[in-house]
Amino acid sequence: MLSVEEHTLFHLRNHRSFPALLFDRAGDRFADSDFAFAERHGKRIYMNVHSGTQPYLALVDDDIHSARLLTRMLIAHGAPGIERLDGAEAGIEQFRTMLTQPHPNLPGLVIVDLKSSSSGTRDFVAELRAIENADRLAIAAMAQSLERSVRGELLNAGADAVFERHAEINAYRREAASIVSFWVRNQRLEAIGT
Known part of the structure; x- marks a missing residue:
């Protein structure tokens, strides 16, 4: 069974309109392994670099x-x-x-x-x-x-x-x-x- 992070990243990678990478508000890229780190440190996770309006x-x-x-x-x-x-x-x-x-x-x-x-x-x-x-x-x-x-x-x-x-x-x-x-x-x- 996939963890929530793995499920979310799987969904993002396999949905045509979403990139395989995640970005924070400043546009800094998060690798797959950084998802839990960002969550632990209270960063908002976005699905693309233009996410300031998402x-x-x-x-x-x-x-x-x-x-x-x-x-x-x-x-x-x-x-x-x-x-x-x-x-x-x-x-x-x-x-x-x-x-x-x-x-x-x-x-x-x-x-x-x-x-x-x-x-x-x-x-x-x-x-x-x-x-x-x-x-x-x-x-x-x-x-x-x-x-x-x-x-x-x-x-x-x-x-x-x-x-x-x-x-x-x-x-x-x-x-x-x-x-x-x-x-x-x-x-x-x-x-x-x-």
Whole structure:
């Protein structure tokens, strides 16, 4: 069985419109073996050198192991490049900067999975929504459960969707597929090049 990286690279090499090499935002080439290295160091992986305008997802996560697992699951289900933001503070600062630019390359979906406190995700979503122009972002929040009260708090804070953080691997895979499906259904037309 192929690892997620091998599966992704196999797909890229065998799809006619994608090159066999991957590039980061600056256009630096990554060899096949560098895929895991780039993921470990929080680099966004793109499929070609012109990827600065390609769709991508932003993942705000304060746990590197959780972020790596979710990134692998999302890519395995067809997500585009993933940019990981290490925690709430870095995420808010980056979005604040990004949303003040005249023509920012916004993520197609912001996935928030903060576990450092019980209200971390909710607080981040509320703070992000308070930033000017943040209504242009689609936000998915990860929660320990989908109980009505938990889901309601996250939606009231400004999340567009709430997904459950499952402990069981197959349920986690299905949830990752649901996140990618949500992203596909909610893409902005400019994000897909029309």
